[in-house]
Amino acid sequence: MKRVLPFVLMLAFGTPAWGQVVDSPGAKQLSDDLSRYIGKKALDSGILKISADGDAYRIAFDFNALIRANPSKDPLTFNLAPFAMLIKPRSDGSWSVSSDLAPNAFVDVAGPRGVRFSVSGSAFSGIYDPGLTAFTSGAGSMAGMQVRSRDPKEPMDLSVGAGTSTLNASKSTGGGVDFAMTQTIADFVETAIVDGGETGLKVPVTMKSPRVSAEITGNGVRTKAFLDLLGFAIANQDEASLKANQAELKSLLTSALPLWERLEESYRFEGLTFATAVGDFGLGDLRATTSIGGISRDGKIDYNIRAAGLTVPQQLLPSWSVALLPTDLELNIGGDNIDLDTMAKKAIEAFDLNKDPALSDEFGDALVADFMANNPKIVLKHSIVKNGNVELAVEGEMTFPGEKPEATMTVNVAGYDKIVQAVQAAAKTDPQAAQIFPAALAIKAFAKTLPDGRLEWVIDANTDGSVTVNGAMLKPADAVQDNPIMDPSDATVPDHGSGENDNGGAGAKLKP
Template identity: 25%
Template sequence: MRHVLTTATSAIILALTTGASAADISQGGANAIRDNLNHLLPKDIAKSAPVTVTPAGSRYEIVYDFAKLLAKIKKEDFNIKGLAPFKMFAKPQDNGLWDLEGNNNLNVTGHFTGPDKKRSDFTYSVADMVFNSVFDPAISYFRSGDFSARDLKFTSSTDTEVVNISFGDMIYKLASAESATAGRLDFVTNGKFSTFAEQVSSEEMPPIQISADSLDFDAKVNGIAAKDLKEMVLFVLDHADQKHLTKESETKLKDMLGNAFPLLSSLEETIRLNNFAVTSAIGGGGAKSFGYHIKVDGPSNATRIGVAMDAADVTLDSVLVPADYTAFLPQALDIQFGVPGMDFAALGDEFMKMDFTKSTGDSEKAGQQAAEKLFPGGILKVDFPKVSAKSSVYDVEVSGELEGRVDTQTDYKLNASIVARDYDKTITAVQELAKTNPDMTQASFGLMMIKGFAKADPDGAQRWDVAIASDGSVSVNGQQIKGPDAPATDEAVSSDEAVPSDETAPSDDTKP
């Protein structure tokens, strides 16, 4: 819903680019905004003038008639009832920015026929959609804003499935500031959805209900080239129908790309579900909290994209899980991994060499070649600073790095550290389980054998430092337990090019 609100108000992107001040409100100004807004629409729809603008004191009143906007859609494929005009107010500031505000609601019903010729009925309602924001025509986006919605509900039904989704409230805030890099901006957003609930029922499975007390989100992006991005978007829209560009247009596009690069200096977003739960006829489960985090940072020639997920107080109650195995279900999870060393600078340089005046096929091939420049030497690295799972009978954590070539799945190397706390408790739990399940006897012996390779940390935890070299050899805590793989036979190698050279093989200095 946060994107629905911002997208709806962003529809005035091109209409507010003319200079104005609070003292300039006039019918002429209203007509200019109206004409610009209608000009953005397809010609057959624009003829019905679905957007009206009128002076309202020190601001303009802008009204969107959604019924007119959808009038050209085939009635047999799509129908909607209850659409009320969407109203907002725009007030120019003396500095070129605009104050935007609105208070609307939504309560519609309808149906549509999909490509599979099946009919879907829907209802969509929002009790209130309120926003107060500052819009910057120079970047065609908001510099700040407060957005909120109340009592959001959505229902979709077909002959075989019914989906109901609801939120109690939504709050979304946006702020921006000048970046440390001249001509660029930093944005910060945060918000919350409260009382989320979703019910799904169909002929193929029993009803499922998903719920959460709240969903929190925070995000920030630094050093974004907002003005240049706007120009690029407008350029793409203007040339969307062209199969390839003229030389003049290509030069203009590359100039914009050069000015915009790098598009941003860092990005970070966190989403967290609180008191998340899933229930169904075969059982249920959930977590006190479930979080997702993504971060992009580092210089353009050595960028890292990192992802993290965690869950606390995890529960699962299902007839599919025998009671004896319940203790082995994780009660807490923490998964962190990333892709470091991505060379977006080289990607950008290669992209600038592309010839956009040629056919689409040539451009796609050149684009693929440019993407390969992301990984220096064709080497892909994946680091995992922490992957951990805990239950009442185990506490294990893994960290390390995997390195391999992007063009093969066989040439790789791995360095990882595995740490197990209360390892004897884990062995005892498996031995107890083996008394009633003989199949677990082998697992019990395996755990004891693995313990023989471990070394003790100062806190008493068991540690295994595992190294898999590119030649296939494996060592644990410095002790080799498997030698190098046998060299490939002549029959298995189609050409000398199939064998990685020393220059392109993964480096030997990889560390966890």
């Protein structure tokens, strides 16, 4: 709430403030303006109070009034001073904003699923431009935060130390707003009890990181369109009004497209550790980034995960496998040719709130068919897993021609011989390694040796169900019912010209 409420309120400050004198009539006018986006009930019941406070307006959120207006069946214990914002009109039409977001607050909900939280020393200040419906600048800080959940199955305790945040925005050349937000917190600690379900086990896990950071950026975000939709939702809360004004809703939804050009969020955990009953797992650096395009005809989604310095309790692994354990990885996966624009516009045009359902099943099926006809792709971009001796790289893509998947993937490995040697040596005394060794040889037999010494496997999965590896048939087409999956010993290994697979010139058979 402390994060969302300020931005909902500030989005609603659409009245320019040129030369405005702060007084009681101005507070009344501001209340009327805000009521369009938060509803008159919030003002009439005292949940929100707006008053003149010197040269600024004070907006107070009263939690007591909120509880009275929305009584809970579970008894509540809380100590929340009214949330307050001071907004001061500036000569250029923008507003100066300042607030103690949640000083020394807690809410305690009685019962088996109670939650208690507290935030200390939290404050925010910034400049809001009603013409952009966005903050052009802002900065926040807090001294710390604690959250405790008493869920009977999976209780959780979370605490973080001091944190800071910044944000800024400017007009986008293509329409909408470009913005950037950053946040950094120290001393992240979360302890949870993982429920083992039918096993009855309760496993405690503690996750720690001395520093957690986040970055969120957006291009061409249609903030004004979101504000208009918010106003419509408040004005049409009952079903009859919503049905009667659905033409306006369709117009507002269409105007909001494509929602944004691009949104990207990135999170980073430094020195991350997981303390468990079986030992400590660790990551020196973990980063995750998500990038999502707006609703367009050629939309894209990209996910990137990077992890470095992976450690696991060695007692969990066979001793021979420790040297082969990956220490670093980078995964890049996404989607291309995602035509959400056509789907969205057709759905907006076709839905009818006077019918149940508003969109027929037949329409939904046709919409999915149109979406698939654009040939959307799942793309695995260059991704790697490595340790000091071995590096595995993989990339590929999957499409769905005729609603059946078709995929190609290229895998290459540097240091594969070190894997085989380690498994071979361990096979003399370790039954598990002895079982793995033949498979390791079989996999190598399918490989193509590249000029730099890497081994490569190009895997093709076709719509008929057949799978080949470097041209060798691993699985025939689904039409073959008598032997749908070939034994590796019966697979023909392609000749790559190196001579290593020759068998008297008669076409080598894989015999590990």
